[in-house]
Amino acid sequence: MAGPRTAPPKELGPALLSAERAALAAGVTLRELHDLDAMREARDLLHRVWRPAPDNPVMTPELLLVLAHSGSYVVAVEQDGRMIGTCLGLLSTAGLHSHIAAVDVGAVGRSIGFALKLHQRAWSLARGISTITWTYDPLVSRNAYFNLRKLGAVPAEYLPNFYGAMRDGVNAGTDSDRLLVRWDLTAGPAPRPTPDSGRTGEPPVVALDIGPDGHPVQGERPGDLSQRTVLIRVPPDIEALRTSDRAVATAWRPAVRDVLGGLMAAGQHTVTTFTRDGWYVLSPRLEFDA
Known part of the structure; x- marks a missing residue:
């Protein structure tokens, strides 16, 4: 499935190189998953991180397998042959929608999320997909800074209580408001306006x-x-x-x-x-x- 615009070949080479460098800096390798045993391992990792209610699994291995087989993004992050992270992205009308990711607690803080996003970018461009979307909690400032400032994604829509009442160990007891962001993979660096004035020159x-x-x-x-x-x-x-x-x-x-x-x-x-x-x-x- 192609996104709304086919990426020129000149953008794919730098994207692949950036993804390789980010994975090397994080000390990990990333690979697509295709077999049921790997899907079970990815499911177990998702559950360790997100801690869902027993009757409400984050994802089943069988569904992960179907999504991977039909062309979606199902990837493992590995260190020394051990899976320490995973990510699922769904093909959508916009291009690729990055639905859920998980990184083991012991591996947090090593820029693995950055390596995953650059891998998604290269993966998408290789398939003619020029836009990645995802949602995040607008109250989590570290995610806001990463998504908007480091990656240059742009908020497109505020989604009140998008998932309804959450029952996992991370979000339980809070409304699930989310910001939907769009990352244009072929755009240049996003403008970085300073918060000093609007068009009238008045203070913010x-x-x-x-x-x-x-x-x-x-x-x-x-x-x-x-x-x-x-x-x-x-x-x-x-x-x-x-x-x-x-x-x-x-x-x-x-x-x-x-x-x-x-x-x-x-x-x-x-x-x-x-x-x-x-x-x-x-x-x-x-x-x-x-």
Whole structure:
């Protein structure tokens, strides 16, 4: 299945080289899976990481096998012959949708996620696919920085409670709001606007910030934001906050849904980047669509 645009051969060579370098830097190898035993091993890894409810498996080996056989992306990350990571991507109308990934706890922090994404990029370009989509929790700042700043993916849609009530060990007890992002594999480097002004030159509007007690605090918003840069802050580590102060962590979901989700739904702004210190930067849409 081809994506919306066939990638020129000149883009595939550099993509393959970048993927090889990223895997080497992470000390891993990546390979596509095709047999049922490997699918069982991938299923077990997914369950160790995501800890689903017993009656609600993340994925079955048989379905993984069917997806791989029909051309989807089913890949293992291996170190010294042992599977330490896995990823599933589904062919879609947009190109490839990266659905779920898992990396063993002991291997986190070694840039394996970056190696996986560059492998996906090369895999997709080799098949004429020029767009990869995926979703992530907009409250997880490390994922926001990785997706938007390091990879240059662009948020396309805010999806409130997308998966409904979650029952796995990672997300249980929280609404499953997600940002759908699109990664254009043939685009040049994304613009990195600084959060200093909009088209009018006025200072940015802080629409959401962190209060002294850790709770979300909505700022005063002028009546017309269409020409203004808007800043939305999220906690530095929402996952730790869910353990240390559940009430504060829970308050952040509706606040971000209201402000970030509301501005994206209004259509006047584009999320252009995410800063290292935890701010979503939304710029007037026409400024970057021109």
